[in-house]
Amino acid sequence: MDDRKALIALNDELSADEDPILLPREAGQASKAVQDFGRYQSEEPSTSAAAGRVAPHISGNNHFLDDDQPPLLGDNSLPPNVPINGSAGSSNRNINSSEPIFHLRSRTAAASTPNYESLDYEVCENTLFQDEQRKRLTERFSLRKDIIRWIIFIQIGIITALIACTIDIIIEELSERKYTFLYNSVKKNVPLSDAADGSDLLIPYLYWLLFSILPVAFGAAMVTYIEPITAGSGIPQVKSYLNGVKIPRIVRIKTLAVKAIGVITSVVGGLAGGKEGPMIHAGAVVAAGISQGKSTTFVKDFRIFKAFRDDHEKRDFVLGGGAAGVSAAFGAPIGGMLFSLEEAASFWNQNLIWRTLVASIISVFTLNIVLSAYHGLNDFTFTGLFNLGKFDTPLKFDYFELPIFMLLGVTGGLLGAAWNSLNTKINKFRKRFIPWKIGKVIEAVVVAMMGVTLACLMIYFINDCRPLGNDPTNNPVQLFCEDNEYNAVAALWFQTPEATVRSLFHDPPGSHKILTLALFTVVYYVLSCATFGLNVSLGVFIPTALVGAAWGRLLAMLTYYAFPQAEFLHPGKYALIGAAANLGGVLRMTISLSVILMETTGVETSFFFPLIIALISAKWVGDYFNEGIYDTQIQVNHVPMLTWEPLPQYKGLTAREILSSPVVCIKLRDSAHYIYQMLKKCDHNGFPVVDDVSGDRRSEGRVCGIILRSQLIVILLKSLYVENKRFWLPETSIQTFRDVYPRYPSIKSVRKLDNKINYTVDLSMFMNPSPIRVNPHDSVPRIFQIFRALGLRHLLVINNENRIAGIITRRDFIYK
Amino acid sequence: MDDRKALIALNDELSADEDPILLPREAGQASKAVQDFGRYQSEEPSTSAAAGRVAPHISGNNHFLDDDQPPLLGDNSLPPNVPINGSAGSSNRNINSSEPIFHLRSRTAAASTPNYESLDYEVCENTLFQDEQRKRLTERFSLRKDIIRWIIFIQIGIITALIACTIDIIIEELSERKYTFLYNSVKKNVPLSDAADGSDLLIPYLYWLLFSILPVAFGAAMVTYIEPITAGSGIPQVKSYLNGVKIPRIVRIKTLAVKAIGVITSVVGGLAGGKEGPMIHAGAVVAAGISQGKSTTFVKDFRIFKAFRDDHEKRDFVLGGGAAGVSAAFGAPIGGMLFSLEEAASFWNQNLIWRTLVASIISVFTLNIVLSAYHGLNDFTFTGLFNLGKFDTPLKFDYFELPIFMLLGVTGGLLGAAWNSLNTKINKFRKRFIPWKIGKVIEAVVVAMMGVTLACLMIYFINDCRPLGNDPTNNPVQLFCEDNEYNAVAALWFQTPEATVRSLFHDPPGSHKILTLALFTVVYYVLSCATFGLNVSLGVFIPTALVGAAWGRLLAMLTYYAFPQAEFLHPGKYALIGAAANLGGVLRMTISLSVILMETTGVETSFFFPLIIALISAKWVGDYFNEGIYDTQIQVNHVPMLTWEPLPQYKGLTAREILSSPVVCIKLRDSAHYIYQMLKKCDHNGFPVVDDVSGDRRSEGRVCGIILRSQLIVILLKSLYVENKRFWLPETSIQTFRDVYPRYPSIKSVRKLDNKINYTVDLSMFMNPSPIRVNPHDSVPRIFQIFRALGLRHLLVINNENRIAGIITRRDFIYK
Numbered sequence A, B: 001m002d003d004r005k006a007l008i009a010l011n012d013e014l015s016a017d018e019d020p021i022l023l024p025r026e027a028g029q030a031s032k033a034v035q036d037f038g039r040y041q042s043e044e045p046s047t048s049a050a051a052g053r054v055a056p057h058i059s060g061n062n063h064f065l066d067d068d069q070p071p072l073l074g075d076n077s078l079p080p081n082v083p084i085n086g087s088a089g090s091s092n093r094n095i096n097s098s099e100p101i102f103h104l105r106s107r108t109a110a111a112s113t114p115n116y117e118s119l120d121y122e123v124c125e126n127t128l129f130q131d132e133q134r135k136r137l138t139e140r141f142s143l144r145k146d147i148i149r150w151i152i153f154i155q156i157g158i159i160t161a162l163i164a165c166t167i168d169i170i171i172e173e174l175s176e177r178k179y180t181f182l183y184n185s186v187k188k189n190v191p192l193s194d195a196a197d198g199s200d201l202l203i204p205y206l207y208w209l210l211f212s213i214l215p216v217a218f219g220a221a222m223v224t225y226i227e228p229i230t231a232g233s234g235i236p237q238v239k240s241y242l243n244g245v246k247i248p249r250i251v252r253i254k255t256l257a258v259k260a261i262g263v264i265t266s267v268v269g270g271l272a273g274g275k276e277g278p279m280i281h282a283g284a285v286v287a288a289g290i291s292q293g294k295s296t297t298f299v300k301d302f303r304i305f306k307a308f309r310d311d312h313e314k315r316d317f318v319l320g321g322g323a324a325g326v327s328a329a330f331g332a333p334i335g336g337m338l339f340s341l342e343e344a345a346s347f348w349n350q351n352l353i354w355r356t357l358v359a360s361i362i363s364v365f366t367l368n369i370v371l372s373a374y375h376g377l378n379d380f381t382f383t384g385l386f387n388l389g390k391f392d393t394p395l396k397f398d399y400f401e402l403p404i405f406m407l408l409g410v411t412g413g414l415l416g417a418a419w420n421s422l423n424t425k426i427n428k429f430r431k432r433f434i435p436w437k438i439g440k441v442i443e444a445v446v447v448a449m450m451g452v453t454l455a456c457l458m459i460y461f462i463n464d465c466r467p468l469g470n471d472p473t474n475n476p477v478q479l480f481c482e483d484n485e486y487n488a489v490a491a492l493w494f495q496t497p498e499a500t501v502r503s504l505f506h507d508p509p510g511s512h513k514i515l516t517l518a519l520f521t522v523v524y525y526v527l528s529c530a531t532f533g534l535n536v537s538l539g540v541f542i543p544t545a546l547v548g549a550a551w552g553r554l555l556a557m558l559t560y561y562a563f564p565q566a567e568f569l570h571p572g573k574y575a576l577i578g579a580a581a582n583l584g585g586v587l588r589m590t591i592s593l594s595v596i597l598m599e600t601t602g603v604e605t606s607f608f609f610p611l612i613i614a615l616i617s618a619k620w621v622g623d624y625f626n627e628g629i630y631d632t633q634i635q636v637n638h639v640p641m642l643t644w645e646p647l648p649q650y651k652g653l654t655a656r657e658i659l660s661s662p663v664v665c666i667k668l669r670d671s672a673h674y675i676y677q678m679l680k681k682c683d684h685n686g687f688p689v690v691d692d693v694s695g696d697r698r699s700e701g702r703v704c705g706i707i708l709r710s711q712l713i714v715i716l717l718k719s720l721y722v723e724n725k726r727f728w729l730p731e732t733s734i735q736t737f738r739d740v741y742p743r744y745p746s747i748k749s750v751r752k753l754d755n756k757i758n759y760t761v762d763l764s765m766f767m768n769p770s771p772i773r774v775n776p777h778d779s780v781p782r783i784f785q786i787f788r789a790l791g792l793r794h795l796l797v798i799n800n801e802n803r804i805a806g807i808i809t810r811r812d813f814i815y816k
Helices: A002-016 A027-043 A059-064 A088-096 A127-135 A139-189 A198-226 A235-243 A253-269 A276-292 A311-330 A333-344 A350-374 A399-433 A437-461 A488-493 A497-506 A514-531 A541-562 A571-587 A591-601 A605-625 A629-636 A672-681 A709-717 A725-731 A734-738 A780-790 B002-016 B027-043 B059-064 B088-096 B127-135 B139-189 B198-226 B235-243 B253-269 B276-292 B311-330 B333-344 B350-374 B401-433 B437-461 B488-493 B497-506 B514-531 B541-562 B571-587 B591-601 B605-625 B629-636 B672-681 B709-717 B725-731 B734-738 B780-789
Strands: A465-467 A485-487 A669-671 A686-691 A702-708 A760-762 A794-798 A804-809 B465-467 B485-487 B669-671 B686-691 B702-708 B760-762 B794-798 B804-809
Touching: A127 A734, A139 A198, A139 A253, A139 A276, A139 A311, A139 A350, A198 A253, A198 A437, A235 A276, A235 A311, A235 A333, A235 A629, A253 A276, A276 A311, A276 A541, A311 A333, A311 A350, A311 A591, A333 A350, A333 A591, A333 B350, A333 B591, A333 B605, A350 B333, A350 B605, A399 A514, A399 A541, A399 A571, A399 A605, A399 A629, A437 A488, A437 A514, A485 A488, A488 A497, A488 A514, A497 A541, A497 A571, A514 A541, A541 A571, A571 A591, A571 A605, A571 A629, A591 A605, A591 B333, A591 B605, A605 B333, A605 B350, A605 B591, A669 A672, A672 A709, A672 A760, A686 A709, A686 A804, A702 A709, A702 A794, A709 A734, A780 A794, A780 B780, B127 B734, B139 B198, B139 B253, B139 B276, B139 B311, B139 B350, B198 B253, B198 B437, B235 B276, B235 B311, B235 B333, B235 B629, B253 B276, B276 B311, B276 B541, B311 B333, B311 B350, B311 B591, B333 B350, B333 B591, B401 B514, B401 B541, B401 B571, B401 B605, B401 B629, B437 B488, B437 B514, B485 B488, B488 B497, B488 B514, B497 B541, B497 B571, B514 B541, B541 B571, B571 B591, B571 B605, B571 B629, B591 B605, B669 B672, B672 B709, B672 B760, B686 B709, B686 B804, B702 B709, B702 B794, B709 B734, B780 B794
Parallel strands: none
Antiparallel strands: A465 A485, A669 A760, A686 A702, A794 A804, B465 B485, B669 B760, B686 B702, B794 B804
């Protein structure tokens, strides 16, 4: 038959098409798609129809179809990879320019932008869902669901803590061995305290290089080749996820494994990073995994927690997991919960806070027990974790110090803003000039080598010897010093960054030379800036705190040098304030950071005041220049994250000006063939369902619902047609759709319709019958508020007669 | 003319009508209205029309009108005080039953329920608003608005702190004088340490009574006669306000004045209450006042901050004010902010947290400076406020104590739940049997006398003498004790409750007898229960903490008595845990309470863990029985507060089942006369604007917007008619409407239309053109989510053709 052949031809033609579940793709592939698109345009003459709002379409294919079939590809258009966009013409122009094209929704145009999709935070209340709800409306069921939810949160706390412990202990053990080995090597090779000749340092230097390169190369290779999403701290990704952006593979078990190994190797390798960010990500993965009661990776369904299998429920668990992760990373339960609220959460409610807090508490408690047992503490006294070291003498301050704290805050804000800007530039450079995978691994190794080399140079050239006895370092290296002295420069470098923060907070006054600390600050500032953005799993918290602690201490030393009578200049106190200020300048958080710093150092609650003064000043100053590092990363990666307020340039617009049209619609009863073809050809994820359609002018119908791509695919896969209703109706429920969550099959997995080409789909029981609708003249701030508050994925713009005028998605608020 | 006379008759008939700005009314008035309604029903035959969905109406009046006028009161109905309700028949039945009728929206039926209205948290984006927005879209304007917002928040912090200081200092001074006087009186009248005869105590007792009765009577009278809304702690009211319920007179300056005096008199009078709750209310009033830049009470408009004059902006300031209030009350900035978030806020966003925190910090800082200056501290060392006294030795705990803390938590949960339930019963009793104002004052006096008498009896009958020297009380009364001893019972009673909490936390072990503390616990438990709900301004925090501290310390003493080798039983520590547990049991908060307790006692951050264990256990146990005291109060007062989740009994329903219909609609161009009449006769606050109306069948029109009662009244007041458009159009802007905010005039202030009876109103530029609309088959959980997340006041239910099916307001989610 003619149309069969044509269909095959059409399919071949579209075979360049990829899996419609969109993943970030390489630039090369995308530009091929752009070329395809161009070719397509020239081959198929586009005709304009229906009030001139329809994009180029393939109505020329009409003759492929039987006469008794309604014209499949009529005016209502199946734009072949055409952006749903009011200005298809102008987008055509853009495609050939070298500028990144952000305002196009279709992946064909996404030359440099990975095409992130939204999560379905909106619950689709179709007939099937309501049927289930009615069945489960008993008191008992909802109580059971509540109890299970609590159990899951408790499990999240425990398992996150166990993972955190494991990472902690492995890092500690390996670092200990590495630095002990280096210490011994130095001892053996630099025997004389007055050896002015540096050649003896060569062997330890080479060992040091080796112990840095090996783990870093291994970690970077794992991240690059196995799971690139694990690069960085993971906080921006978790934040985007909680905002409703689908970050592919973000919450998989494989991701967790790579992240854990990646963070161990990088910290042991001596890169300027911490384990805190990755812990949050780990907590999020644990939460997403446990709450679903199944693992898609291991193809194992435990048949539990089925009621929690949707994006909405999962989101809340992931928030709890993130909080448990921070809590475990810092040993700070309130801090962890506040961190989740302040930085990560986009949606919030009282019960959620409450559950999140419990998960955090459980997490810290578990961590404390395990670590206590590991360190062999026999008395069961809870000491808190204080992983930045406890200040034993209470920190006091005077009123006249407040302006100083404020000045430190301003300094932190300036340095932080500069760091963010520099880091962004480095990462842009990196993205442009190091596209190859092996290059990314080599780059990480080079940065690691640079760190070791700079450290060695500092140790070699600076003569900073201190008497042994009151330095808390484990391996006081004698290196070029007299007997009974140790090298204070080496002490800074011969340990993990976290341990160095501890040293700067707690070392007694006079432990370092001013020159040492000044050089250390500069070197570490640059190093940390070069490190964040490498393809390794590392957080930014510890290096930022370290830089801050270094310059905080340095400033106190300088001032004390100038005014030796200033008794209040406790260097540890100023190191703490400096750390807070620098953190505030880079991360732009306030409450959670101050609470975390308080909880991890055990300072008195009254010291909250100086901390927050420094943080607030830093945030204010920093915000004047740019955004926090996490938000910057999100922007640089073109993640369509919805901020709390609409972007300023959108404030004067109306829905009409940002909507995308024409919209591909489906009739309430439509042919399976049309749906199949449409899904093959356009990659949108939501289709308005219309009624009251004259002929095939679907886009002029009256809106009666919306249906998701994933639902349509399930309908086709399971052959839920009107004609064979008697077979599937009794056993079809919302569970049929939930079973394929979260990895929906692609349209390619639907075999050709062959014998079902004339079948009909009745969407009335599958569609979401009550999508949120707005008017074209509604202002963007208003629809933004609706979109964000309800966590929508698609917002329909309708005219007064309830006919579709356009559709608005997340991207339209950002890239238009 | 005929219709003129009829109109007058009609007006007379409706003259029983009250100010449509609804205030809580006395039961008597309301039942009169119910009778009126009943009379009306019998006089006017009701006919059913338009698909049987129209309530009884007064179509019988049709003949009053001219022929050339469209039938004013046609099928579209002007229900005269008729509830907008689908089941008018059934409501008729209810009216004569003695049950309180919660499911009726109209005030006529509100026999015992004050008819709370909603606030307009939704911004009405009409043409005027958009015009203004366009003008003000400059970068400069929005920066300026941001800066002004910050200035307001800082001012809120400062002024709230100053008020808090004033209250603090006055209470302290007066209490000091009162108790010193009593102390001297005791000293004079009970000269012998072994005076077994109690007659000598009579004079101090009478003095004590006098010093209790006078202030309490004064305070209660002020609250009762001047501003009844100031009774209680104010937290439930502020919480309701932030949820979107209009609590009349809640944020007025008069309220603040009465509240301040009320709380001073009650605390000085010795009632079992604290000043903390009222401080939150005070902060809220300050915030609302400052942010508006005008005082309606003093008829003074400063012509500043005009851009913040709407419910939405005001809400955010009030949240900041509440936080500043808590912070000032406890000297706990993080605690204050968390309290606002956990207990008060219904809406939340990141920027808001950030501003709220700054307000809290500023508030604590101001308070600290002023109080330091007042107490004459010369060294400018910031010490924190610690108004529950600083624990000087760090509190430690062992793992095996955790189950004990948990048990204390469970005890707190049980006692708290019992307290809540008892208090609710007492208040119900009170409401029923003490309706008269003078009765309320007398009741407060009686409770005050009861407190003094019980205290005296305890002092008289219990012989608990302790050696002088290590008790921190100011006035150690010798009373029946040997020389060099003081009476430990008197020490508990001869100070403000706050000071007693301090004593229980910090008194050295062995300061009290077991019997003393046991009796004190019981007496104070009952007293505080009887006090909360009196017509006085008092918070519940301090008495609750006091009861908890008492039984916590008591339990530690009992256990120590049983196992004298248990060294860990530091009574102060257990008093603190007991206070936390009892607070958790009564208030059901966790995070903020633990942080507040930490901040006010200066314990180490590691002690957060036991606190939160106790609080969580208490909350879990308590939640099994009933709700927290604030939520209970809100429920008892029938405040239509929207919880975080829909009520369980609503979960299976759809919009159709809870909507109110028929709905009184207005045509896009409607006659001034119709609008005037309608406003006179029905007291709804929002009216759908319809289009495409055939004749007068308004309720069958197509929805094109919604307009508020207040807007319509302004239109009528300012004569914004189509016919005289050329006069008002140039000078009418959104400011015209904003000028009358927040006390909108009533329809009575519009003089009769007389010569403008034929004029027309065109609503297109005034109405909100994009109300949120849902379908009748949408589930209640879904529409609840929309309603709550967007802070709506009216939600229109439309059918597929965009014609009105009903309207849903706050009340429909609670009382239906």
